Amino acid sequence: MKEKSYYLSIKNWHENDRPREKLLNKGKNALSDAELLAILIGSGSKNESAVALAKKILMSTQNNLNDLGKLSIQQLMKFKGIGEAKAITISASLELGRRRKSEKFSEKLKITSSKSVFHILQPIIGELPHEEFWIVYLNNAHKIIQSTQISKGGITGTLVDIRLILKQALELGSTALILAHNHPSGILKPSTPDKQLTTKLKIACESLDIKVLDHLIITEKAYFSFADQQLL
Numbered sequence: 001m002k003e004k005s006y007y008l009s010i011k012n013w014h015e016n017d018r019p020r021e022k023l024l025n026k027g028k029n030a031l032s033d034a035e036l037l038a039i040l041i042g043s044g045s046k047n048e049s050a051v052a053l054a055k056k057i058l059m060s061t062q063n064n065l066n067d068l069g070k071l072s073i074q075q076l077m078k079f080k081g082i083g084e085a086k087a088i089t090i091s092a093s094l095e096l097g098r099r100r101k102s103e104k105f106s107e108k109l110k111i112t113s114s115k116s117v118f119h120i121l122q123p124i125i126g127e128l129p130h131e132e133f134w135i136v137y138l139n140n141a142h143k144i145i146q147s148t149q150i151s152k153g154g155i156t157g158t159l160v161d162i163r164l165i166l167k168q169a170l171e172l173g174s175t176a177l178i179l180a181h182n183h184p185s186g187i188l189k190p191s192t193p194d195k196q197l198t199t200k201l202k203i204a205c206e207s208l209d210i211k212v213l214d215h216l217i218i219t220e221k222a223y224f225s226f227a228d229q230q231l232l
Contacts, residue, residue, distance in 0.1 A: 006135070007068050015076055017018045019031060019035040019036070019038045019039050019051065021038055022035065023035075023039065025027065025118065033054075033058060033063065033065065034051055035051060035054070035129075036056040037054035037058065037090070038050035038051040038053070038054040039056065039091050040086075040089050040093055041053060041082070041086055041090070042086065043081075044081050044082035044176075045080050045202070047099070048081060053079065053080075053081050053082070056079065056092075057076070057079055057082070060079075062104070065097075066220075067093070068090075068094060068204070069091075069097070069098060069127070070127060070129075071091075071095040073087045073088060073091055074087075076090055076091065078147070086103075094122055096117065098124075098127075105175070109143065109144050110139060110141065110143045110144075111142045111144065111152075111178065111213075112135070112142070112227035114216060114223065114228050115215055117136065117180065117214065117216055117223075118216060118218060118223040119210060120136075120144075120147075121134065121147075121216065121218055121222075122223070123135075123178050125180070125181070125182040126182060126216055126218050126219060127220050128184060129153070129184050130152065130153060130184060131153045131181055131182055131183070131184060132134045132148045132149055132165070132181060132182060133151045133152075133153075133155070133179070133180070133181040134148065134149050134179075134180045134181065135147070135148050135150055135151070135165055135168070135169075135177055135178070135179060136162060136177065136178040136180065137168070137169060137172050137174035137176075137177060138175065138176040138177065138213070139174065139175060139176075140172060140176075142176060142213075145172050145173070145174055145213065146147050146174075148168060150164060150165060150221040160197055162204055163199065165201065166204060166205070166208060166210075166221055169205070169208070169210055170208065175208065175210060175211065176210065176211040176212075176213050177207070177210060177212050177213065178212075178213050178214045178215070178216070179193075179204060179212065179214070179215040179216070180215070180216040180217075180218060181198075181216075181217060181218070181220065182218045184217070184220055187219075188217055188219060188222060188224040189222070190215075190217055190224060190226070190231070194215070195231070198226055198231070199211070202232065206215070212224050212232065213227060213232075214226055214228075215227075215232070
């Protein structure tokens with residue numbers, strides 16, 4: 001005789017073990033990643049709780065939340081129990097987390113090194129599947145006035161309008177700039193176009209007494225600095 005599998009729904013768990021009640025009673029820090037994800041999922045499948053399903057999804061990315069955030073709606077929907085609505089909820093929540101990291105730009109942070117630029121920009125462009133080119137506009141004290149996405153391209157490149165960069169610098173009263181773009185390929189070596197654009201923009205800025213302090217190429221875990229490598 002075949003033994004029946006026994007499945008216990010979350011609603012039958014002790015109150016202290018249910019993710020929602022646990023969050024209310026003990027606070028969000030008391031929950032594991034799987035329990036937080038289970039709250040977003042809401043319910044599991046016929047034979048699997050939301051927590052078990054959440055653990056399975058996390059295991060597919062080696063429990064790495066950054067990698068989880070890269071999964072598409074279609075990839076999330078491959079898990080039994082995850083329909084379009086749940087996949088959209090998960091994707092939207094992780095995107096909010098990514099944007100939360102980037103809100104440091106709203107503060108007037110002082111740039112002291114290439115590493116400080118990397119820590120600010122990496123959460124924004126370091127994990128993107130396409131290239132984006134950004135300008136960080138600074139004042140005399142090298143504090144951030146504003147950051148702007150200048151262009152968005154494909155996997156291998158993006159076009160940059162130097163006139164637009166200079167126009168915005170003058171409008172903001174910026175006296176220094178930092179250029180930055182990501183390489184989805186993960187390759188940190190600057191291309192010939194990267195070098196040509198840096199030189200061209202530096203010359204254009206000098207005529208307006210605006211300094212180009214650096215140009216960073218950013219990937220998920222590392223960066224290349226033109227200033228650190230004496231390429232400016």
